[in-house]
Amino acid sequence: MSCVSSDPVLEIIIMTPRNLIAGLGLTLLALLAASCAATSSGTLTPGMTPDQTVQAMGQPDLKDNIADPNHSGASVLRYVWLEPGKAAIFGADNKLASVQAVETDSKQKVEEQMAAKEPIYFDPIETPLNYMFFPIKAGFIYLGAGANCLGGGACQVPHLPPPYKS
Numbered sequence: 001m002s003c004v005s006s007d008p009v010l011e012i013i014i015m016t017p018r019n020l021i022a023g024l025g026l027t028l029l030a031l032l033a034a035s036c037a038a039t040s041s042g043t044l045t046p047g048m049t050p051d052q053t054v055q056a057m058g059q060p061d062l063k064d065n066i067a068d069p070n071h072s073g074a075s076v077l078r079y080v081w082l083e084p085g086k087a088a089i090f091g092a093d094n095k096l097a098s099v100q101a102v103e104t105d106s107k108q109k110v111e112e113q114m115a116a117k118e119p120i121y122f123d124p125i126e127t128p129l130n131y132m133f134f135p136i137k138a139g140f141i142y143l144g145a146g147a148n149c150l151g152g153g154a155c156q157v158p159h160l161p162p163p164y165k166s
Contacts, residue, residue, distance in 0.1 A: 062082075064078055085102045
């Protein structure tokens with residue numbers, strides 16, 4: 001009996017894992033190539049025209065005219081790209097005069113700010129009790145503020161802390 005089968009169905013079943021791995025590999029390479037092509041990491045150099053900057057960086061997120069810092073009353077063209085955080089300012093001769101860094105609220109910056117905040121403390125026993133007895137605690141704070149006002153101290157609305165620990 002030979003190890004090679006002449007049944008076409010068995011040959012398809014045996015070849016499927018190899019074909020599947022090859023297909024996944026080709027798909028991964030295609031996705032990698034597409035993502036590299038979509039990334040615009042161009043550089044801006046002084047003397048470029050607006051068309052050259054668009055070719056290097058892609059279409060800008062903002063196109064506007066700003067006051068020319070070198071001449072009063074004149075305006076110059078400015079292109080802003082938010083993702084790389086760059087702004088190109090063109091001179092009166094329509095050539096790139098300066099490149100500035102633009103700070104944006106990028107996704108990474110927002111995530112860093114969220115991570116910097118302290119999480120709210122939660123204890124399954126203490127937290128419900130804090131909420132349950134908060135009206136009593138607030139009443140004592142207001143009672144103390146009223147006694148302070150009657151005793152000649154400063155009369156002001158008291159500051160109530162949150163009912164949870166932070």
